[in-house]
Amino acid sequence: MANPPAIELVPGVFRIPTVGSWQVNSYAFVDDDGSVTLVDTGLRSAPPKLVAGLAAMGKRPADVTRIVLTHAHPDHAGGAAEMERRTGAPIAVHTDDVRYAESGTSPSPDRSSPAGRLFERFAPGGSWTPFTVTDHLTDGQVLPVGGGLRVVATPGHSPGHISLLHEPGRVLVTGDAIFNVLGVRLSPKPLCSDFRMTQRTAQRLGELEYAVAAFTHGPEITENPREALRGYLRKTVGRATPD
Numbered sequence: 001m002a003n004p005p006a007i008e009l010v011p012g013v014f015r016i017p018t019v020g021s022w023q024v025n026s027y028a029f030v031d032d033d034g035s036v037t038l039v040d041t042g043l044r045s046a047p048p049k050l051v052a053g054l055a056a057m058g059k060r061p062a063d064v065t066r067i068v069l070t071h072a073h074p075d076h077a078g079g080a081a082e083m084e085r086r087t088g089a090p091i092a093v094h095t096d097d098v099r100y101a102e103s104g105t106s107p108s109p110d111r112s113s114p115a116g117r118l119f120e121r122f123a124p125g126g127s128w129t130p131f132t133v134t135d136h137l138t139d140g141q142v143l144p145v146g147g148g149l150r151v152v153a154t155p156g157h158s159p160g161h162i163s164l165l166h167e168p169g170r171v172l173v174t175g176d177a178i179f180n181v182l183g184v185r186l187s188p189k190p191l192c193s194d195f196r197m198t199q200r201t202a203q204r205l206g207e208l209e210y211a212v213a214a215f216t217h218g219p220e221i222t223e224n225p226r227e228a229l230r231g232y233l234r235k236t237v238g239r240a241t242p243d
Contacts, residue, residue, distance in 0.1 A: 005049065005056040009212050009220055010169040012146055016053030018042035023181055023218045024075050026050060027173055028057060029146045029166065035065040037145045039164060039173060040216055041079035044128055050083060061086040066145070068092045070175030070216060071158040072100035072107065074127035081129035090134035094153065097160030104130035107158045107193040137162060154205065156198030157187050163205060170211040177202045180218030184232040206230040
């Protein structure tokens with residue numbers, strides 16, 4: 001069964017599926033004035049699905065006034081240049097991923113495993129059309145989006161990877177810090193720039209308060225999401241999150 005073009009998680013916050021087989025998601029936050037902040041732009045082929053998702057919300061590309069990327073990987077930044085062209089919106093990326101975003105090249109993968117070294121050798125270097133980053137994000141920054149969208153630095157999957165906490169709607173967008181594909185799990189090691197750091201920084205997501213966990217890979221969790229993430233992190237990373 002095909003995904004609908006946009007799924008409303010809470011009022012004004014939508015998930016837009018862009019690749020069903022990879023379960024890749026973008027997100028849209030609608031402000032009181034009708035403007036839209038788009039979070040992640042999918043693969044290079046994703047813009048038509050993003051536009052269809054906007055249309056399902058009653059929006060057009062011209063309504064997008066800001067694009068925020070969780071990190072500089074091709075399945076999240078691949079459509080950025082085209083969406084910038086269609087919307088005219090500035091693009092925001094964490095300062096530690098800016099050089100990758102603007103060069104169109106992913107950070108090097110974690111080389112501490114044979115799989116990581118193999119991935120580095122055979123993965124393509126140029127992954128997307130380069131684009132200019134207008135806004136350099138920092139940890140703890142609160143963007144004026146839907147009453148407040150907080151930047152939560154969770155590096156490791158990439159040097160400047162971020163998660164996003166929409167405090168008014170109590171929605172956490174995990175980015176690729178944690179997947180929900182065949183269950184809650186950390187990103188596979190070869191896809192991370194520093195897997196040990198991913199393990200450490202993912203703990204931050206168990207310490208936040210939210211009612212919906214929204215993943216850039218996989219469906220959202222609306223039933224006790226914080227407990228689900230905390231339980232997984234205790235079991236997998238081997239260190240309980242603080243109560």
